[in-house]
Structures are given as C-alpha cells and as structure tokens.
Amino acid sequence: MMAPSMATMLCVVTTDAAVAPSLLRRLLQRAAARTFNRVSVDGDMSTNDSVFALASGASGVSIPRGGQTAAAFGRLLDAVAGRLARLLVKDGEGATRVLEIRVRGARTDAQAQACARQVAFSPLVKSMLAGGDPNVGRIAAAAGASGARFNPSRLRIWIGKREVVSRGVVRARAQAAARPLLNRPAATVLIDLGAGQGTGAMVTCDLTEDYVRINASYST
Amino acid sequence: MMAPSMATMLCVVTTDAAVAPSLLRRLLQRAAARTFNRVSVDGDMSTNDSVFALASGASGVSIPRGGQTAAAFGRLLDAVAGRLARLLVKDGEGATRVLEIRVRGARTDAQAQACARQVAFSPLVKSMLAGGDPNVGRIAAAAGASGARFNPSRLRIWIGKREVVSRGVVRARAQAAARPLLNRPAATVLIDLGAGQGTGAMVTCDLTEDYVRINASYST
Numbered sequence: 001m002m003a004p005s006m007a008t009m010l011c012v013v014t015t016d017a018a019v020a021p022s023l024l025r026r027l028l029q030r031a032a033a034r035t036f037n038r039v040s041v042d043g044d045m046s047t048n049d050s051v052f053a054l055a056s057g058a059s060g061v062s063i064p065r066g067g068q069t070a071a072a073f074g075r076l077l078d079a080v081a082g083r084l085a086r087l088l089v090k091d092g093e094g095a096t097r098v099l100e101i102r103v104r105g106a107r108t109d110a111q112a113q114a115c116a117r118q119v120a121f122s123p124l125v126k127s128m129l130a131g132g133d134p135n136v137g138r139i140a141a142a143a144g145a146s147g148a149r150f151n152p153s154r155l156r157i158w159i160g161k162r163e164v165v166s167r168g169v170v171r172a173r174a175q176a177a178a179r180p181l182l183n184r185p186a187a188t189v190l191i192d193l194g195a196g197q198g199t200g201a202m203v204t205c206d207l208t209e210d211y212v213r214i215n216a217s218y219s220t
Numbered sequence: 221m222m223a224p225s226m227a228t229m230l231c232v233v234t235t236d237a238a239v240a241p242s243l244l245r246r247l248l249q250r251a252a253a254r255t256f257n258r259v260s261v262d263g264d265m266s267t268n269d270s271v272f273a274l275a276s277g278a279s280g281v282s283i284p285r286g287g288q289t290a291a292a293f294g295r296l297l298d299a300v301a302g303r304l305a306r307l308l309v310k311d312g313e314g315a316t317r318v319l320e321i322r323v324r325g326a327r328t329d330a331q332a333q334a335c336a337r338q339v340a341f342s343p344l345v346k347s348m349l350a351g352g353d354p355n356v357g358r359i360a361a362a363a364g365a366s367g368a369r370f371n372p373s374r375l376r377i378w379i380g381k382r383e384v385v386s387r388g389v390v391r392a393r394a395q396a397a398a399r400p401l402l403n404r405p406a407a408t409v410l411i412d413l414g415a416g417q418g419t420g421a422m423v424t425c426d427l428t429e430d431y432v433r434i435n436a437s438y439s440t
Contacts, residue, residue: 211347
C-alpha cells in the first residue's frame, strides 16, 4: 500500500485538450502499463488503486486519433504517469531511497519483466538497499528465481555505471566501488541476462525498519 | 533465506529402513510439495535449497513399493518434513512467531494455494503479525489480489477459532477478541473462499524490524 492514511492510490491526470475517449483510454492503458504497473512499494495491492484521465477540451485544441500529435500526446502522458508513479514509490512507508531496476537481454519481454518484478519484490534486495550494501548475490539469486531463462555464465549486472557482475562472476573491486552509487536517494540496477532481446523495468524502494514500525503499529 | 550464515537450507532425512530409490524419491517429492514448498520466510529462495532422503537399510526392514506399509512410511516422512519445515520458518531472520495459513473453498487446489501464498508473502500481513494486530482487511486484500476467483460476499476468515470475517463482513467484536490468538508464538488463519472444494496451506513468520536490521547490516 502506498500510504496507510489513504490505503489506496487514486490518480487523476487532467488535460485541457480535446481527446476522444477511445484514444485517451488506449494511451492511458499504455502509460499505466509502463509506469503504475511497474512500481512496487511492498508488492501489496489495494483493491481500489485507480488511475483516471480527464480531457476537458477547454483549450480548443483537438488531438487527432493517429499521427505525430497523438504520439507526442502519448509520450507526455507517459512522462506524467512515470513521474507520479515514481513519487508514489518515494512516498512508500519508511522508504529512504528509490531503486530503478532495468532488465535487458531476456528471451522475451515477459521474462524480462518477471525478472525485474522478482528483484523489485525481493525483501532481501530491498533490505540490502536500506543498508546501502551492494550485495549483488541477492540480485542474481532473485533473477535466478524469477523463472526467466538464462545462462548464469552470461549474466551481467551494473549498479549505476559500475559493472559489478561480469559473465556471471562478481567483480569485488567494482562491487566495493558501487557502494556510494547504491547509497544515493535514487539508485539504478541494470541486469543483462544475455539470452535475447527482451526488456523490462520496475521501480521500487528500500525496506526499512520504519516500514515494519509503521505497518506493525497502525491499528485497524 | 533461512539463515544468513548458511545462506541456504540443506536438509537430510535418514532412515535405517531399506527403501527402493524410486519409491523414496516419490515419497520425498510428495512430502516436500506439502511441507518445504509450502513455507516462506521472506519469499526469497536460495538456489541451493535442497532436501535429501537417505535409506541405509541397516535395520534389515524393507518397505515394499505399495500397500499400507509404504503409505505409513510416507506419512512418517511427511511428519518429519513438516516438522523440519516449520522449525525452519521459526528460525527465520528476526521472526518472533509462526503463522499457519489454510485456505479452503477455492475453485481448485491451485487457486487455494495461490491464495495461501499471496497471504503468506504479503509484507502487510507479515508486519501486522509482528504487531499482533488482527487487521483482517489485509488478509482479505491479499486473498483478493491472489487471482483466486471468489465472491467477496461469501468470504469467511478465522483467526484461531474466532470467525473474524463472515459473508465478507468484518465482525468487529470477534476481531478484537482475536488479538490474543494472533499474539501467540504459533497463530493460525483459515480462509474459506466459498467457491468450491480446493484447499491449500502455507506456513510463514512475522516481518519484524529485526529482519530488516539483520539483512540491511549483514555485509557481503
């Protein structure tokens, strides 16, 4: 859940452009798939999490159904949704930092996304992030448990710009050097499975003692 | 993971009976499916988690492939594996109590098991357990997010022997009375989805501040 006092996310994006409902729905579904459906605070979902897009048409500017204008409008919607989704993770209970996980080189996009999700949901990865400790074995173990098929000897992992796992082997010096990169308010991990062209991504936050304190003490 | 110092579970069950490898393998697989594969500390898996069964035959007693003796031997193996699996959860990092989750009334056993897993993996449920607070909305939300199909108005949930949700409605007095039942070292939750005959079960532990402390500070 995003915030106990709300117990849900209700997101409304508004525009003063005139957009046909079918086009706006399609663009919003695409944006949500790439943003809101790729974030996790703790893996728990509220049954009420919702995102709405409202177009008033007050500006008198109309977005045609196809072509470059619709594509540009879609990119703006992606950007707004992406920013809101990231803020939502940043605001997670007890969170002190945000981690962006990107996966590439999977056999399929679905396998890449499964890998990104498994890493993003892993309490071991998330508590490692709280401690700012680049324990890359946990990232590799979560990738391995995700069901994505890959050869471990081709696995590569970066923390920030540091390649900490190369051909399945931990590079100890790079791992030590990656510590400050993981201690940033916004950290990144890139996983290359070396098995294909599939890509995926998730944004998550650290699992801190405050998360437990907040959720253990907040009474019904 | 079960214990950071080992980073894995290596379980060996021994018997001095003579048991054919194919029979022992079949019985062990069944036992593991019902026990080790139904526990979770934090949802993370070690790639090395393994269970072995070794039969020395030293007693001179032979277990035939079929019939009541093999069935009785299988039940004993289930019991040993079940006890070890439970001890393993009890020994989870920072754990102060164990929660047994049983699900019945699902459309299929697979849906019941998916429901039990979702509840067992939920950080919100697990931190609620740490606080000993019977916040049954979290159990219902995890059940709803599991993909198991059911009508919420038929949902029933028990904590210990207290029915805290009846026909989808929280019974506030029973919920308050369930608090001491959740504060035990071994607590139970029963979920009846009211949709069929499928059953499933999981054993998990609470998510405490100590879990985060242990896993955030233990360096590579």
